[in-house]
Amino acid sequence: MPDVLHLEELVIRVGPRTLVDRVSLSVSAGELAGLVGASGSGKTLTCRSLLGLVDLAPGVISAQLRVPAPEGIVRPYDAILGAAAPRRARDRAFSRVRGRLVGYLAQNAPAALDPLRQVGYQVRSAAALAAREARRPRPSRAEAVPWLVRAGFDPPEARRIDRLYPHQLSGGMAQRVAIAQVLARGSAFLVADEPMTGLDATIQQRLVRVLRTLADDGLGVLVVTHDLGLIGGIADRIHLMDAGRLVESWSREELASGTPSTLAGQRLVDAARRGAW
Amino acid sequence: MIGLRLVLASMGASLRRPRPEGVLGALVLVLVLGIAAAAPWSGYPVGADVDPASRGLPPSLAHPLGTDHLGRDVFWRALLASRAFAAPGLLACAVAGSVGVSLGALAGWNGGVTAALIRFLLGSIASVPRLVLVLLVCTVYGSGPLQLSLAAGVAGVPPLAEIVFARIEQLKSAEFVLASRAHGVPLPRLLLAHLVGAACGRSIARQLLATFGSFVVLECTLSYLGGLGVREPMPSWGNMLIFDWGRGAGASFLAPAAAIWLTVVATSAAGRLFAERGDA
Numbered sequence A: 001m002p003d004v005l006h007l008e009e010l011v012i013r014v015g016p017r018t019l020v021d022r023v024s025l026s027v028s029a030g031e032l033a034g035l036v037g038a039s040g041s042g043k044t045l046t047c048r049s050l051l052g053l054v055d056l057a058p059g060v061i062s063a064q065l066r067v068p069a070p071e072g073i074v075r076p077y078d079a080i081l082g083a084a085a086p087r088r089a090r091d092r093a094f095s096r097v098r099g100r101l102v103g104y105l106a107q108n109a110p111a112a113l114d115p116l117r118q119v120g121y122q123v124r125s126a127a128a129l130a131a132r133e134a135r136r137p138r139p140s141r142a143e144a145v146p147w148l149v150r151a152g153f154d155p156p157e158a159r160r161i162d163r164l165y166p167h168q169l170s171g172g173m174a175q176r177v178a179i180a181q182v183l184a185r186g187s188a189f190l191v192a193d194e195p196m197t198g199l200d201a202t203i204q205q206r207l208v209r210v211l212r213t214l215a216d217d218g219l220g221v222l223v224v225t226h227d228l229g230l231i232g233g234i235a236d237r238i239h240l241m242d243a244g245r246l247v248e249s250w251s252r253e254e255l256a257s258g259t260p261s262t263l264a265g266q267r268l269v270d271a272a273r274r275g276a277w
Numbered sequence B: 001m002i003g004l005r006l007v008l009a010s011m012g013a014s015l016r017r018p019r020p021e022g023v024l025g026a027l028v029l030v031l032v033l034g035i036a037a038a039a040p041w042s043g044y045p046v047g048a049d050v051d052p053a054s055r056g057l058p059p060s061l062a063h064p065l066g067t068d069h070l071g072r073d074v075f076w077r078a079l080l081a082s083r084a085f086a087a088p089g090l091l092a093c094a095v096a097g098s099v100g101v102s103l104g105a106l107a108g109w110n111g112g113v114t115a116a117l118i119r120f121l122l123g124s125i126a127s128v129p130r131l132v133l134v135l136l137v138c139t140v141y142g143s144g145p146l147q148l149s150l151a152a153g154v155a156g157v158p159p160l161a162e163i164v165f166a167r168i169e170q171l172k173s174a175e176f177v178l179a180s181r182a183h184g185v186p187l188p189r190l191l192l193a194h195l196v197g198a199a200c201g202r203s204i205a206r207q208l209l210a211t212f213g214s215f216v217v218l219e220c221t222l223s224y225l226g227g228l229g230v231r232e233p234m235p236s237w238g239n240m241l242i243f244d245w246g247r248g249a250g251a252s253f254l255a256p257a258a259a260i261w262l263t264v265v266a267t268s269a270a271g272r273l274f275a276e277r278g279d280a
Helices: A043-049 A087-093 A119-133 A141-150 A155-161 A171-185 A201-216 A228-232 A252-257 A263-276 B002-015 B020-041 B074-084 B086-110 B112-127 B130-141 B145-171 B175-182 B187-225 B237-243 B250-274
Strands: A004-014 A017-028 A032-037 A058-069 A072-074 A102-105 A189-193 A220-225 A237-242 A245-251
Touching: A004 A043, A004 A220, A017 A032, A017 A043, A017 A220, A032 A043, A032 A201, A032 A228, A032 A263, A043 A058, A043 A189, A043 A220, A102 A171, A102 B175, A119 A141, A119 A171, A141 A155, A141 A171, A171 A201, A189 A201, A201 A220, A201 A228, A220 A228, A228 A237, A228 A263, A237 A252, A237 A263, A245 A252, A245 A263, B020 B074, B020 B086, B020 B250, B074 B086, B074 B237, B074 B250, B086 B112, B086 B145, B086 B187, B112 B145, B130 B145, B130 B187, B145 B187, B175 B187, B187 B237, B187 B250, B237 B250
Parallel strands: A017 A245, A032 A220, A032 A237, A102 A189, A189 A220
Antiparallel strands: A004 A017, A004 A058, A058 A072, A237 A245
């Protein structure tokens, strides 16, 4: 199993408080994994730590992160651990990971796009970054449209979207544009931080199906959410966090048949079943 | 270079539906700068144009704005006087722009001690009145167009840097900045294309135009006061104004006064091209 993203022994502290306590998880290529938990359980911090984006003090104080790359396994935290790394050291250590190996879908997609740039420009810049790293020629002006189509727009719609500004998009459209950026960026893994926030139920389901398709195409996808009902039936694996700890990990079969062994797991499954019925 | 292109593109985006007064102002400004650029080829004999026989003449075909009390042609001298501020003014803008934007971006992005130090420096510069700062520099380093424009450029740094600082500090925790860091956008590109270019482009352009306008006034003030600015026989609107005050015919001091007024108003009007959408 070469293409697995491993995170081990993640500890995140803010001041004296431990917000994430020895969390270990892994995501393989082609897998759709869910990281589920209540608000404040540390799941957003966990997913941001995969990109070195925990901007807190002291922040990540222990972690082993192994990201598979064509040139070998990248271990970004090894260089900067021991002390709370300043942002600049972290940015340097993660420069090979961010975007190229691990992509990111933000919580609030409309806010995650530059409000003053056209959509096409922003998708194209993602493709341009990928092209520069691979020493390919710069993408042409029309390059954004195919990525938008792959992210779920019809071709005519994609051509129209190309020239719009983010404030002219709905939440669901903005989320698909963000997905187009990740696709254009060519990331091997995708971390989606509560991508369903603020979307209506049908668009949420459509988004989950898009993420499922991406995983089937070979991406390793980690979806952070509090909505077990939405992701439970479609994810390959569910990790459950509670109060900063990873309390359970279920495969899809275990989730469908088994009973959760912890109280937190039981509460979450109950809540999901109530929502479904 | 890519940064410059992006900055210009982001300014261009605001020019799609230009305001008429902005266009008019920009045209006047371009005309003035064009005259200054063409001035070396005018063939007008500066310094050898004294003609006692034709002094104090009213406007005529031969002298469209009349002559001053030494018999020199006011029209031509007023045109040539644009050289006194055009290139130095642009240099001052370049200094204010490059230093101001870099310092503002550095302080806004890094925050903390860096920001405190930079803002202390900016505050120190801003605490000296512009005219005093320029007089000080010219007294110490001599009075030439180069010293003048460097001093005025430095004096123009604080307002520009504060604009960029405030905007970047506000935006650096925005979700799209986090997202672009997550996409691995290199920091220089994030700063130039998204924060400075897209978010501050218009404010920077407006502030640079204001810097240019105040440089015109500054240069005319120094030349008017004499000693540090452009000296006779070289023409400047400032020294034309004082030289003929109460001595020549009406137009000979009205012309430079009107030229100063027109240029400054045009500069300010051109700034309207970069007004935020929705601004009245």
